[in-house]
Amino acid sequence: MINLLAIDWLLLLEKLILIAIVILASLFIAMYETYAERKIAAFMQDRIGPNRAGPLGILQPLADGMKLFFKEEIIPNSSNKILFVLGPSLAMLTAMMTCAVVPWGGDINLFGRTISLQIADVNIGILYVFAIVSLGIYGVMIGGWSSNNKYSLLAALRGASQVISYELAMGLSLIALLMMSGSLSLKTIVAQQMQTHWNVLYQPLGFLIFFVCALAECNRTPFDLSEAENELNMGYHQEYSSMKLGFYLFAEYVNMFISSAIMATLFFGGYDIPFFNESAHTDWGNWLALLGIACFMLKIAIFIFLFMWIRWTVPRFRYDQLMNLGWKKLIPLALANMLITGAVILWLKK
Amino acid sequence: MITLTNRAKPVDRKPMTFLESIYLWNIFKGMMITLKHFFKKKVTIQYPEQKRSFSPVFRGVQILNRDEEGRERCTACGLCALACPAEAITMEAAERMPGEETLYREEKYAAKYEINMLRCIFCGFCEEACPKDAIYLSETFAPAAYNRKNFIYNKQDLLIPDPKTQPEEFAQAQGLRELSKKKNN
Numbered sequence: 043m044i045n046l047l048a049i050d051w052l053l054l055l056e057k058l059i060l061i062a063i064v065i066l067a068s069l070f071i072a073m074y075e076t077y078a079e080r081k082i083a084a085f086m087q088d089r090i091g092p093n094r095a096g097p098l099g100i101l102q103p104l105a106d107g108m109k110l111f112f113k114e115e116i117i118p119n120s121s122n123k124i125l126f127v128l129g130p131s132l133a134m135l136t137a138m139m140t141c142a143v144v145p146w147g148g149d150i151n152l153f154g155r156t157i158s159l160q161i162a163d164v165n166i167g168i169l170y171v172f173a174i175v176s177l178g179i180y181g182v183m184i185g186g187w188s189s190n191n192k193y194s195l196l197a198a199l200r201g202a203s204q205v206i207s208y209e210l211a212m213g214l215s216l217i218a219l220l221m222m223s224g225s226l227s228l229k230t231i232v233a234q235q236m237q238t239h240w241n242v243l244y245q246p247l248g249f250l251i252f253f254v255c256a257l258a259e260c261n262r263t264p265f266d267l268s269e270a271e272n273e274l275n276m277g278y279h280q281e282y283s284s285m286k287l288g289f290y291l292f293a294e295y296v297n298m299f300i301s302s303a304i305m306a307t308l309f310f311g312g313y314d315i316p317f318f319n320e321s322a323h324t325d326w327g328n329w330l331a332l333l334g335i336a337c338f339m340l341k342i343a344i345f346i347f348l349f350m351w352i353r354w355t356v357p358r359f360r361y362d363q364l365m366n367l368g369w370k371k372l373i374p375l376a377l378a379n380m381l382i383t384g385a386v387i388l389w390l391k392k
Numbered sequence: 393m394i395t396l397t398n399r400a401k402p403v404d405r406k407p408m409t410f411l412e413s414i415y416l417w418n419i420f421k422g423m424m425i426t427l428k429h430f431f432k433k434k435v436t437i438q439y440p441e442q443k444r445s446f447s448p449v450f451r452g453v454q455i456l457n458r459d460e461e462g463r464e465r466c467t468a469c470g471l472c473a474l475a476c477p478a479e480a481i482t483m484e485a486a487e488r489m490p491g492e493e494t495l496y497r498e499e500k501y502a503a504k505y506e507i508n509m510l511r512c513i514f515c516g517f518c519e520e521a522c523p524k525d526a527i528y529l530s531e532t533f534a535p536a537a538y539n540r541k542n543f544i545y546n547k548q549d550l551l552i553p554d555p556k557t558q559p560e561e562f563a564q565a566q567g568l569r570e571l572s573k574k575k576n577n
Contacts, residue, residue, distance in 0.1 A: 086426040090436045250416075355426045356419055371414070 052155065060161055064141050072295035073103040079295075079350050086354045110288035118190065118281050125188035130282065130289035133181025137296035140174045143167040144303045145229045147313045147335040148320075150328050159331065160229055167228040168216060171304060172209070175259055179205040181293065182261075182268055186278035197277030200361065201268030204258055207368035208265075212255035214376035215248045218383040219308060232312035236320060242309040247379045249309045251372055256301045258368070261294060263353040267361060302345035306338060313338040451514045451529040453545075454507055455552050455565060459497055462554040465526035468502035475521035480511035498524075507550065509534045509543040530565065 077092070077099070084091030092099035117126055147159040164170055179202055186198020219241055223231045235241055242249045258265040269277035279290045306312060313334035314320070323330055359367065411417050437444055446452075457465045468485035486503035488496045495501075512534075519528045537543055553561035 082430075085430045085434075088429055088432055088435050090434050090438075093438075351423060351426065352419070355422045367415075 056155070056157055057161060060157075060159070061142075064146065064161060065138055068138065068141055068296055068299055069292075071299050072292055073107065075295040075298060075346060076106065076291075077103045078346065079353075082347070082350045083354050086351075107288070110285050113284040115284040115286070116281075120190040121281065122188040122190070125184050126281075127286070129181055129185030129188060130279075130286040130293070131181075132184060133178065133293040134289045134296070136174050136178040136181060137293040137300065140171055140297075140300045141303070143170050143228055144300070144307060145232055145312055147338065148331040150331045152328075159335070163227060163229050166226045168220070168226045168308075172213065176205070176209055178259075178293075178297065181290070182278050185282065185290065186268075189278070189281035191281050193274045193276075194278050194280050197268045197270070197274045197280075201261065201278060204261075204265060204267060204364060204368075207365060208255040208258035208372070211251055211368060211372035211376045212259065214373065214380055215245075215251035215255070216308070218248045218376075218380045219245055221380075221383055221387055228307050228312070232307060232314065235311040236314045240309065240311040240314070245309065245379075245383070247375065248383075249305075251376050251379065252309070253305065254367075254372060256305060257349065257352065258364075260297045260301055260349070262298065262349055264356040264359045265364060266358060267364060270358060298346060298349055299342065302342045302349070303338075305345055306341035310341050446531045450531055451516045452532045453509070453530055453534050454512075454518065454527055454550055455530045456505065456547065456550045457526050457528060458552050458555060458562075460555060461494070462556045463493075463495060463497040464501055464551070465497050465524045466502045466505065467498045467500045467524055467526070468505070469500075469523070471521040471523065472518035472527055475517040476512075477515060477517060478511045478513045480508045480513075481518060482506050482508075502547065505547045505550065507545050509545055510540060 080102070081091040081099075092102040095101040095105045117123055142161040143164055145158075145160040145163070150157045150159060182201040182205075183198045186194040186196075186201070189195075219231075220226065222241070222244060223234055225231060225234075231241070261268055267277075268274075269279065271277075274280070279287055282290060313331075315333055315337045320330060320334070326333075459465055468483050470483060470485075473479075473481040473483060482504070483502045483506070484504040485500055488499050488501055514529065516529050522528075534543070534545075552565050555562040555566075
């Protein structure tokens, strides 16, 4: 029998509020990522982009969302209906789940309680991220297969093989990082970077490999083979309409946000304020934490811009080029990086 | 092989160098190009608010002209209909009655004057054929319509505003035309 009084109800409440804030914030950011994407695409093509809904088109994402909600919902007769609905739900769910282990900032003191700005500080944080990210492909696969459309199926196959290939290189590039930090907890990794330097200084190659793989995992150009518009007509979500399509598109943007957050956490010091010694200013209290969050968000924004910048510059890889790059270049590079890191660590410790 | 122009370039089939094969440097160069465009002046014209001026030789929807006193110039001679290669113009003539001198310039006028805008090819031959300076092509185009009937423009649609009752509109329509005439010469 569970003793109800023994449960820390305040902690539960605190975590629930934090979960709500994080989910709402990631949805909000994903919403404005669509706006940013359209604006950046337009600017890089010497256009202005959306500017009619509200000042500077700032209400455009709301209009887009409304449109998706009011569209007719079509479920093809020949599709597997349960899986057809499950696909986008799963894509969205896995996109949202990853943010549970990201440390969004330092501790905040409110009403005499110290609140950690991380939903769950699990000691296997990175493994959790990997597990959820690899589940994410099920959304694509189930959606593509259950549509009962040859293009969707082809796209889903491509997507699955792409994610499997790039996950290997991604994991290998992270092993080098983990050998340095000695911990899988994201909070510990950030704390270490705050004391010394950012990991990207020690692991530039590892970061590069991780970044390329993150592009591939998010299905962003140049690796957007699973939604290749011109060869597979929209790919795996071809048969989707209304908000189910919206979920797929939205999940992609949430994924982009989360993977930017993970990269900032692992390689760029997370909520560490650059060129600033936090431990000397602990008397700033909550302001320090807020400043940290702002820095973290800025880093994420830079990454998101980089993602979009690449998308509107680089054309899509051909399938064989994609596989060549993944298996013949990135994995050997990541292995070499791992070996060199190991050797250097051994040499420094002798 | 004989080429049409001497600009043809043979395809470079050299194997990629190491720098090219790791893509990164070339991707970086490409990204610098897109970044340059990011800060460039935008070429967009905000359409309903801003309009691009037409070329001086633009040929738009026909207008039936009036003289300074607001009388219709057309005498229904039928030369425009004869000149029209698309056979878009039909008209019916009528005789001017006593008391209608303020409406029509000469003894004969067009009781009915129709141009089928779906047939019209905007060649401007009607304007060239007209001996009375009664029809000319303006700098507007025929707006979209939902049925074919609305594309048959009658006299009311084509006539220029009356200079006596609507002087501003007349001046505007006339002014655009004079402007384009000047540019032509």
